[in-house]
Amino acid sequence: MTFVDVPVTVRVPATSANLGPGFDSLGMALSWYDEVTAEVTTSGLTFDIEGEGADEVPRDETHLLYRAMDAAFDLLGEKPAGLHLTCRNTIPHGRGLGSSAAAIAAGVVLARALVVGGDERVDDTTLFGLATDLEGHPDNVAPALFGGFTISWIEGAAAETLRLDVEADVTVFVPPEPVATSVARGLLPEQVPHGDASFNAGRTALLVAALTSAPERLISATEDRLHQPYRAEAMPDSYKLVRQLRVEGVPAVISGAGPTVLAFAHGLEAWSPAGWARRELRVSPEGVHFRS
């Protein structure tokens, strides 16, 4: 038997990348999950999708979850005759909370789990490399796969990551309208001033210390000059909320490529703009994990 003959279900966390200065490097898994079930069938590709994006995502081979599974099946050297995918989506799309990374992480892990002996053929590092290739940067897929707080980098052609356990109170303010990550990346300049690069290098190093042992440094540690100022024009209300929170001493950043605002605090009810969603979260120690 090549494939397991029962459905496999995973939960996969939302993630927040960058965390201010750590552009394309730092990321954190959050206690907010999508749930995906995959089952091998005799033919075809069928979907049962509910929740976020259900009216927008395709129900064919171009669906991101399927594309990730298909790429993983290539690595595994096996293709199922058919698949049925059930998606219970709660992570909003295009808001900077890593919905695409969640779909990719769930897809590669599900594909490996469906192949009998898949763990012996493809290890976690290889899956992480594949997920990074599909996403285009490692900072969301690392915490989506491994949980916690991750520092990721590219070594030659390979993606690497270091996972750390951290605890933090997190609030996300989610605006009603999306900004696609591809659009937000298009706003970034080809080159940045050396002084800004140096500024961010210091803040990124400080942020690792602040999150692991020096939370009183979070306000300085979350400053950034490499991406947020360039993206402000695409998300002016988010940028304004970040500045307002920071003036009050609350460490706040644009989550990922935006437009969600992430603050390292709870009890921020009074700050929620009208029409935005607000959620109090914690760091998820678990990345994508199996559910029975």
Ligand SMILES: Nc1ncnc2c1ncn2[C@@H]1O[C@H](COP(=O)(O)OP(=O)(O)O)[C@@H](O)[C@H]1O
């Ligand atoms: N659960 C999902 N199922 C299918 N496609 C998804 C899913 N999550 C994200 N996507 C795809 O990724 C896009 C959002 O990705 P992106 O712009 O990077 O924003 P985000 O910050 O949410 O990752 C969606 O518009 C959709 O095309």
Ligand SMILES: N[C@@H](CCOP(=O)(O)O)C(=O)O
């Ligand atoms: N480093 C990336 C992170 C994108 O995160 P997402 O959750 O918005 O997809 C970037 O800043 O472009």
